[in-house]
Amino acid sequence: MIATVVLVLRLALAIALYIFLGWALLTLWQELKQQGKSLSERKKTGISIAQKSEQGNAREFHFYQADIVIGRHTHCDIAVLDEVVSAQHARLTYHHGQWWLEDLSSTNGTFLNGSKVNTPTVVITDDEFKCGNTRFVIRVDADENAAIT
């Protein structure tokens, strides 16, 4: 009789252990979900990039995403028809409330306002950067809320 009571208590003991772990796992998962959601819904500042080729043709792109890759490859967000541009040449990313320009170890380098980009660098409106023979001019959307309202 007493042994059966103890068996039930032993079962309860195991359940207490796994309730602890279950709660931990459940909340970790919820946190993960929450984080994913908040990251995907994070307010972004849009950016406009005007591409100017040697011939003077201009194309203008506007992005709301936080990660833009520029290169010759067709999968790039801005695919450039320029033989001296590497397949994946440069990247623009938005974090810490700013847009950053970064060279993706391209063959011919990325130049921001004439100087070579070695580390991720903050860019602002009217900055001009050059990949191969192609020039880009940046215009960051004025205000975070401007894009929404």
Added chain:
Amino acid sequence: MNRFLQDRLLKAAAVFMVLQGALLTLAPAVRARSLDADLRWTQWFAALMWGIPVFLVQRGITKRLPDADPYLFPAAAFLSGWGLLTIWRLDPHYGARQGLWFTISLIVLLFGLRLPTNLGFLRRYKYSLLTGGFLLVALTLLFGTNPIGFGPELWLGCCGVYFQPSETLKLLLIVFLSAYLSDRLAIRVRAFSLVLLTTIISGLGILLLLFQRDLGTASIFIALFTCMIYLATGKKRTLLFSAALIALFAVSGYFFIDIVHARVAAWLNPWADPGGGSYQIIQALLAVANGGLEGRGPGLGNPNLVPVAVSDFIYAAIAEETGLFGTLGLLALFGLILARGLRAALRAPDLFRRFCAAGISAYFGIQTILIIGGNLRLLPLTGVTLPFVSYGGSSLLTSFIALLFLLHISNHLDEEPAPLPQPQPYLILGALLALGLFAAALANGWWTVIRGPDLLTRTDNPRRVIADRFVPRGDIVDRSNSVITTTVGKIGELERSYVYPDLAPVTGYNHPKYGQAGLEASLDGYLRGLQGTPASTILWNQLLYGMSPPGLDVRLTLDLYLQFRADEMMFGHSGAVVMLNAQSGEILVMSSHPTFNPNHLEEIGSELRDDPEHPLINRAAQGLYPTGTVIAPFAQAVLGKETLTDAERETVYEAVGLQRTPQLQLEVAEPLSNSELNHFHVSPLQVALASAALSAHGVIPAPNIAAAVNTPAEGWVILPTLGTPTDAIPSELADEAVRALILEGNNFWSHIGQATEADSSVTWFIGGTPPNWGGTPIVIVVLIEENNPRLAQRIGEELIVDAMNP
């Protein structure tokens, strides 16, 4: 949200502690199988010593570090509470000390919560802190003691309070390396210059520890140093280099340092020396195997059988009492701490705190994997503690200070994480630690599920002997249910009582020190209740008590009256008597002399083993004797003549089954055939079976000694014979041969044979009922190890007359 979660997790932990306390209280009642037992209450002190400080610290964290990680403290509190109750259950004295240290640790933690949350003071005083740590360890060179009185002298202190500085040194090394590396990385120096000074300092520490023979801490030092350098430089070659260094240490240690040699040898092949160098590890594996999936229940296992279960082998103790389900939970708790620690590292606002958090996680992880791996024979045993769980004040205090740092580091108030140029080292560190825990879980499963059943049948598993004290073993009774061997005493002190001790060479014994012999060994399945009991009953008993169900009584074919007559007449002589029912093969008498009294086995056991008279041997079934002239009647029956050539002799042996091993629930000698045929030796049992063919119209019966077993479901169930009857001699030839052996005035046949070999001789008497006998057909064989035909004849004739006139 954070505080709410922490509160809830701590409540679950508190429920666990209360349940475990209640289980420990009730455990003695389950062992004694009645409520009328000494219930255990003292562990509730431990529950209080756990509960009150945990409650205070919980409030402190809510107030001082509201954003700290909500999983870290509950998981650590859970582990240390679990450890505390386990230690208390193993040894209340150690438990009380651990409880005290736990209270001290949490008070330190409580005050530590007031520290500035950026831990800047650690960074500033890195050199002083490390030097202080070194000095304390160096002091153990001069004033070191060991609280248990022997072994490495790694402790400082006196009068019952001891502290092991090398525990703290691990944490100080992490703090120093974090501070130094983060300062130097900021000014972007080359990797080489980073490594140089740290190597010198860490190497100094390792040398100090090696000198102190604190090999466990030294190996953790190397591993921690490697981790920190790898995290700082991101160069994988540091990992490879360090792995090579540790391997080199292990190999050179194996050849030059005794203790390393012993540990590695015990790891590589523990089965070679189960009573010596690998006693601990094998007992630990037995404990893990005994735990099985569900565990024996807190307070219901026997983890005290493993030496130093409170510290080095606490994992085995927990595995035995909570099973694989419990230990998987334990590993998951460690996994939770490691994962949250590494997360705190990645989110840390600056490099110092990032390195510090990662180093502390690595410290918890490496130490956990080292000692659990050592318990499970995954790694060689290193005498390190299981963080938060093992007995050891310095270890517990250091673990909680490390936890305090992690809490501070995780308490960032909306600060952006520091930039992370290379996330890979953190991922690899996390993956390695996870892999280690996973490997421990797999090893645990292996010993529990796959190797467990085999391991538990090992003779050095003391649990069978313990079970014999708690579960009544079945009785052995004769054909009319007179008790031969029984179990006496109350539960917890049961012991075997041999009511008819002269049968000892046949019925054997079941003894805690000398094991089992005779029928006690061959019928162990029934006597222990593992055979003949429904599988559900066995499972239920295993689940409730971790023991086999009550044993079943076994009825033998022996007739105690005739057995008594035989023993009485054999007293003072060496030899054997076997009496059979010639038709059914039931053994009515099996006497072997000299015999011994198994009730006194404890005192006489060691002498018996070396006794030149060999009283332990059952001469009737295991003794092999030359046949000499005893085979004349068989020769007459088979070939019609009494003098034989060697080839004919073999034909006769073959015909009457003297070359076959009798099939019986007893240990039986294999027939021994030397190259010379007249050196054929046979046992009295074989001769008795051959003689049965003469009395039973030429058929050799299948011998039988265990008649029936008293099962709970169906009452007495007949046990089948192991062999089958065989036709040996044509019926009329057998009858004819026997008639010639009936002496004037007797109503039975008899024959006396003698054999002489070297300087010893034996006398045989065989006899039996005539073929036309109306009652139970009986044959008897008497063998005495002396040249004394008259004695053999007297014993044989008196017994046969007794048997024929019941």
